Amino acid sequence: MPPPSQEMLLKYRPWRGSFHGPSRAVWAIARVALGQMVHRKMFWSMYGLSLMIFLFFFFGQYLMFWLDTQISSQTFSGGSLFRNVPTQGLITFLKRGAQLDGSAQTFGNFIWFEGFIVVIVLAFVGSVIVGNDFHYGSLPFFLSKPITRWHYVAGKCLAVALFVNLMTTLPAIVLWVQYGLIDDFEYFIDNFHLLLGILGYGLILTVTLSLLLLATATWLRRTVPMVMVWMALFVLSRSIGRGLVDGMRFDPRWRLIDLWNDMYLIGHWIWGTPHQQLRPLSQAQPEYWQAAVVVVALWACCVVYLHRRIQAVEVVS
Amino acid sequence: MATSEPATTALRETVAAAKGPISESASSESRPPVLLFEQVSKWYGPVLGVNHVSLQLTGGITGLVGANGAGKSTLLKLATGQIRPGLGRVTVRGIDAWDWRAKRLVGYCPDIDAFYEEMTGRVFVYTMARLCGFSRREANERTEMVLQRVGMTDRADRKLRGYSKGMRQRIKLAQALLNDPELLVLDEPLSGIDPIGRQELLKLFRQLAEQGKTLLISSHELEELEKLTEHVAIMARGRIAAVGTLQQIRDLLDDMPLTVRIDADQPRTVAKLLLASPDVVGLDLEAKQVRRTDEIGGTLIVRARNPRRFFRDFGRLTLEEHIEVRHLEALDDSTHAILGYLLGGSGKT
Numbered sequence: 001m002p003p004p005s006q007e008m009l010l011k012y013r014p015w016r017g018s019f020h021g022p023s024r025a026v027w028a029i030a031r032v033a034l035g036q037m038v039h040r041k042m043f044w045s046m047y048g049l050s051l052m053i054f055l056f057f058f059f060g061q062y063l064m065f066w067l068d069t070q071i072s073s074q075t076f077s078g079g080s081l082f083r084n085v086p087t088q089g090l091i092t093f094l095k096r097g098a099q100l101d102g103s104a105q106t107f108g109n110f111i112w113f114e115g116f117i118v119v120i121v122l123a124f125v126g127s128v129i130v131g132n133d134f135h136y137g138s139l140p141f142f143l144s145k146p147i148t149r150w151h152y153v154a155g156k157c158l159a160v161a162l163f164v165n166l167m168t169t170l171p172a173i174v175l176w177v178q179y180g181l182i183d184d185f186e187y188f189i190d191n192f193h194l195l196l197g198i199l200g201y202g203l204i205l206t207v208t209l210s211l212l213l214l215a216t217a218t219w220l221r222r223t224v225p226m227v228m229v230w231m232a233l234f235v236l237s238r239s240i241g242r243g244l245v246d247g248m249r250f251d252p253r254w255r256l257i258d259l260w261n262d263m264y265l266i267g268h269w270i271w272g273t274p275h276q277q278l279r280p281l282s283q284a285q286p287e288y289w290q291a292a293v294v295v296v297a298l299w300a301c302c303v304v305y306l307h308r309r310i311q312a313v314e315v316v317s
Numbered sequence: 318m319a320t321s322e323p324a325t326t327a328l329r330e331t332v333a334a335a336k337g338p339i340s341e342s343a344s345s346e347s348r349p350p351v352l353l354f355e356q357v358s359k360w361y362g363p364v365l366g367v368n369h370v371s372l373q374l375t376g377g378i379t380g381l382v383g384a385n386g387a388g389k390s391t392l393l394k395l396a397t398g399q400i401r402p403g404l405g406r407v408t409v410r411g412i413d414a415w416d417w418r419a420k421r422l423v424g425y426c427p428d429i430d431a432f433y434e435e436m437t438g439r440v441f442v443y444t445m446a447r448l449c450g451f452s453r454r455e456a457n458e459r460t461e462m463v464l465q466r467v468g469m470t471d472r473a474d475r476k477l478r479g480y481s482k483g484m485r486q487r488i489k490l491a492q493a494l495l496n497d498p499e500l501l502v503l504d505e506p507l508s509g510i511d512p513i514g515r516q517e518l519l520k521l522f523r524q525l526a527e528q529g530k531t532l533l534i535s536s537h538e539l540e541e542l543e544k545l546t547e548h549v550a551i552m553a554r555g556r557i558a559a560v561g562t563l564q565q566i567r568d569l570l571d572d573m574p575l576t577v578r579i580d581a582d583q584p585r586t587v588a589k590l591l592l593a594s595p596d597v598v599g600l601d602l603e604a605k606q607v608r609r610t611d612e613i614g615g616t617l618i619v620r621a622r623n624p625r626r627f628f629r630d631f632g633r634l635t636l637e638e639h640i641e642v643r644h645l646e647a648l649d650d651s652t653h654a655i656l657g658y659l660l661g662g663s664g665k666t
Contacts, residue, residue: 013462014528015497019450022417028447032433039435136431141492143399144425145448146417 022147029142029155033129034162042124047167050117054171057110058178061102064094065182102179102187104271107172107198112264114168115205116234119260121167122160122213123230130156130217131226139310149310157210164209169202193272201267208263208295211302218309234260245284252284256294265291349411350375351422351500351531352396357405359391366391367402368555374500374533378526379560380542381535382656383552389535390428390504392552396533397425397502409500421450424498426489428505428535432477438488439464439473445492463491468517482509490518501525503534507541519545539653551659558659566659567624567650573658574598574620575627580644584615587640591619596627614643624650 037043068091099105133139142152176195180187212233220226241258244250255261268278269288278285354372358365367388383389394400395407398414412419432441439460446456464470467487472480480488486509493501506522507515522545526532536542542549543563550560559566567575581587584602591597599620621627624647635642648654 015459017455019421019496020452021450024450025448028444032444036433036435132431137427137429138431138433140394140397140399140425140427140429141432141445142448144397144420144423144427145445146420146450146496147448148417151417 019146022151025145025147025151026155026158029152030158030162033156033159036128037121037125037159037163040125040128043121046117046121050114050167050171053110053113053117054174057100057106057171057175060094060098060100061106061175061179062182064091064100065179067091067094102176102183102191102194104194104197104268104273106179107175107194108201108264108267108271108273110172110175111168111198111201111205111267112260114171115260115263118164118167118205118209119230119234121163122209123227124223126213126217126226126230127221127223129159130214131221131223134218134309135221143310149307152310153214153306156214160210160213161206164206165202168205169198172198172202197267197271200270201263204263204266204270204295207299208259211299211306215302215305218306242283246282253286253290255284256286256290259294259298261285262291262294266295349408351410352414352533353406353408353411354392354395355406355408357395357402357407359395359400360403365555367395370405370555370557372550372557372560374531376526376529376531377548378522378532378534378546380546380549381533381552382537382539382542382549383558384656387552388555389552391555393425393502393504393533393535396500397423399425421496422499424493424496424501426486426493426501426503426506428508430482430485430489432485432488434478435476437474437476438469438480438484438491441477441488442473442491442495446495449496451495459495463494466494466521467491483511483514486510486518487514490521499530501530501532503532503536505536505538506534507536507538515541539651539656543651551656553659559655563650563655564625566655570655570658573649574622575624575650576648577619577621577624577627578644578646578648579617579619579631579642580614581617582614582641582643584617586638588617590634590638590640591617591631594621594627594630596621596623596630598622618648 067087094100099109127135133142139152143149173195176191176198180191216226216229220229238258238260241255241261244254245252265278265285265288269292275285275288350373352372352374354370357367357370359367370388370392372392381389381392391400395402396409396414398407398409398416398420401415407414409419409422412422414420414423436444442464443456443460446459447453449456449459451459461470464473467490469484469487469491472484473488477485477488486506490503490506493503503522507518510518519541522532522534534542534545547562547564548560549563549566551558551566559569579587588600588602591600597619601618603616603618619627634640649658
């Protein structure tokens with residue numbers, strides 16, 4: 001039996017206070033979605049993989065810098081297989097192959113690799129955090145509360161944004177800071193535009209993946225179709241683009257169907273990478289602005305679709 | 318979209334205009350009505366979900382009844398601002414129901430059972446409280462209050478996955494009560510609840526109505542609904558076929574005379590007297606006899622127009638003629654019967 005004061009506290013009584021605005025609900029929605037995401041084992045296994053990529057870049061940068069500054073003139077003994085490897089050769093490999101030199105390419109490659117893990121995770125959890133609201137009809141719980149459908153969209157997008165940035169932008173910033181610390185403080189000043197580029201690329205990824213996830217999950221709702229469509233968008237379209245442009249020598253604009261490449265191009269546009277220096281050098285690429293037009297058009301399509309779909313529509317046959 | 322029968326259409330207009338307790342209270346209040354539908358229509362592509370609906374609620378409990386596909390769920394979704402009308406306007410206390418400010422005045426208990434199954438009941442209600450705009454501390458307090466109100470405090474830490482249908486209903490009701498709404502919209506709130514639980518919830522609904530809240534309850538449980546309220550809105554083919562008290566609606570069904578069963582000692586005498594009344598349009602006699610002339614009682618099935626006047630006249634007649642009536646029962650003034658008449662016998666639209 002609770003004490004009288006506690007009993008009074010529990011007693012249902014009319015609300016006489018004031019409510020906060022609906023923007024507060026955005027975080028509540030995002031928190032629920034993140035909770036659903038992290039409850040999946042698959043999330044943690046993919047997160048572990050992304051951590052390995054990060055550690056490769058982290059220690060790779062350190063190794064390259066150490067080799068470059070400390071033992072560049074020495075010979076490196078790599079065991080029975082790589083006996084007497086000249087250190088300069090290893091440095092060249094790390095610089096040219098893995099691009100671990102704190103440049104725009106370093107961060108571009110890092111976000112590129114991490115981005116694939118992000119896409120895989122989102123393809124699998126999209127149905128859980130968004131699709132189920134439509135498939136099982138739990139959307140009315142949200143839409144009957146004092147929020148608009150855009151608060152719902154913003155809440156879900158915030159969850160996706162936090163995840164995307166946790167996997168891409170944040171570790172990329174850590175790599176930028178790390179390189180500045182092991183190199184020279186001047187690096188921060190001279191390469192401040194790289195930090196802005198990381199943030200810009202992260203923003204492009206965040207907005208694109210958030211909107212695309214919401215739109216496709218709202219449309220498809222179930223996990224298997226979601227995975228299939230996302231794989232088609234990010235893997236199949238890439239293969240087709242390569243086949244058309246590199247194989248059949250079509251116009252480079254055909255590569256615009258590769259959404260992942262489009263975002264990569266915009267990222268490098270923000271970093272200020274000259275178009276002819278885009279790697280791999282053998283691939284013909286469309287113009288930066290063309291990639292931007294495709295991505296912005298995709299955003300517009302997603303927003304229009306979400307505007308039409310996010311309401312508690314009962315299908316009457 | 319087909320319209321209802323001509324008589325029903327006329328009835329709808331008449332009953333909607335009739336002055337019931339709710340309309341009277343409306344005139345006495347200067348504030349805008351709690352819920353107002355003004356000429357509302359809603360299309361789903363080529364399908365008309367709600368057709369030209371006008372409705373006003375200012376207090377008390379109103380039952381919303383109708384066959385499947387009649388447009389009840391659409392009406393409730395319009396009332397709770399989840400969908401926007403194609404034509405017309407839905408307002409809650411004068412604010413467009415689609416506006417998030419209006420939703421602060423509304424609590425909605427949907428008929429679906431789709432939750433985040435991994436969550437506990439308490440976390441689910443707390444999350445909904447946060448969506449309502451409560452701060453963290455307030456959300457915790459309100460969560461405990463509403464859980465206690467629906468009798469779920471001791472079971473709130475279990476995951477929703479393990480909840481029975483009745484427990485899910487209570488949790489849904491709890492989240493609808495969080496913001497202390499003026500208008501409570503309940504879609505099939507008694508479905509799946511055991512008899513004891515039903516009584517508890519019916520009591521809760523009555524208490525909420527007594528506290529000044531307006532309840533709009535859609536239910537197929539007509540008997541339970543009758544226990545709760547006399548005031549109903551009947552929907553058919555996307556239209557409000559009738560709205561008012563059951564008595565008002567029944568009285569206006571002129572082409573469907575009320576059927577009354579009368580058990581009396583002298584049924585033939587009673588039949589003769591009743592046939593003289595202009596309100597009686599038909600009569601069946603089932604008299605029990607031991608010999609050819611000795612009646613020992615029987616049953617009369619009387620079909621009468623204008624039930625109120627019929628009962629008044631019949632009461633006077635029994636006193637004047639010293640008729641002994643053993644049983645008197647109106648056979649078709651229940652919600653079920655009225656619904657059947659309005660929707661075409663079977664109740665199907």
